[in-house]
Amino acid sequence: MHQIGPVTMRLQSTAESPSQSNCCVPRARLRGKSIKQFASLFKGLADETRLEILGLLAAAQGELCACEIEEHVKHLSQPTISHHLKLLREEGLVTAERRGTWVYYTLDKSLLDRAKRFVEAIEK
Numbered sequence: 001m002h003q004i005g006p007v008t009m010r011l012q013s014t015a016e017s018p019s020q021s022n023c024c025v026p027r028a029r030l031r032g033k034s035i036k037q038f039a040s041l042f043k044g045l046a047d048e049t050r051l052e053i054l055g056l057l058a059a060a061q062g063e064l065c066a067c068e069i070e071e072h073v074k075h076l077s078q079p080t081i082s083h084h085l086k087l088l089r090e091e092g093l094v095t096a097e098r099r100g101t102w103v104y105y106t107l108d109k110s111l112l113d114r115a116k117r118f119v120e121a122i123e124k
Contacts, residue, residue, distance in 0.1 A: 038118045041111075044091030049076060049084050054107065057094065063104040 044050060056072050057064055070081050085105060088094040092114075094105050 037114065038121070040091050041093075041114050041118065044088055044093045047084065047087075049073065049081075050088055050093075053081075053084060053088065053105075054093065054111075057105060057107045063097075063106045066103045066105065069105065 045054075052073060053069055056069060066082070066085065069085070070078055073081050076084075085094070085096070085103075088105075089096055092108055093111055095108050097104050097106075
C-alpha cells in the first residue's frame, strides 16, 4: 500500500498471470477494407435528412423523382436536398437515373446486405 496525499493506493505486481494478460485486450473484429466499407455506410446514414430521404425511398418501394423528394423535404432548399442526394449516391446507398431533365432515385439493392454484413461482423 502506498499513501499519496489522502488517497491510499495498492500497486499491482508487474508480473501478470496468464488469465490476466488478455483480460483487457479485445480482439479486433473489423479490419482493413471491411472498416472502410462500413464507415462509408454509416457516413451516409449519419444525417437526419439523409435518413428521411432513405425512408421515403423505402416507403415508395421503387423509384422517386427528385421533385417528389423535394416535395416531402420542404424544410430544406433544393440545393441542400441535391447535396444530400449526391452524398447518398457517392456512399452507394442510392442509385440515380437521369431521364431528360429529371433524376429518379432508388435505394441501392446492396444497402440491406451491407447493413447485415456489419451486424454479422460484430456478432462473431
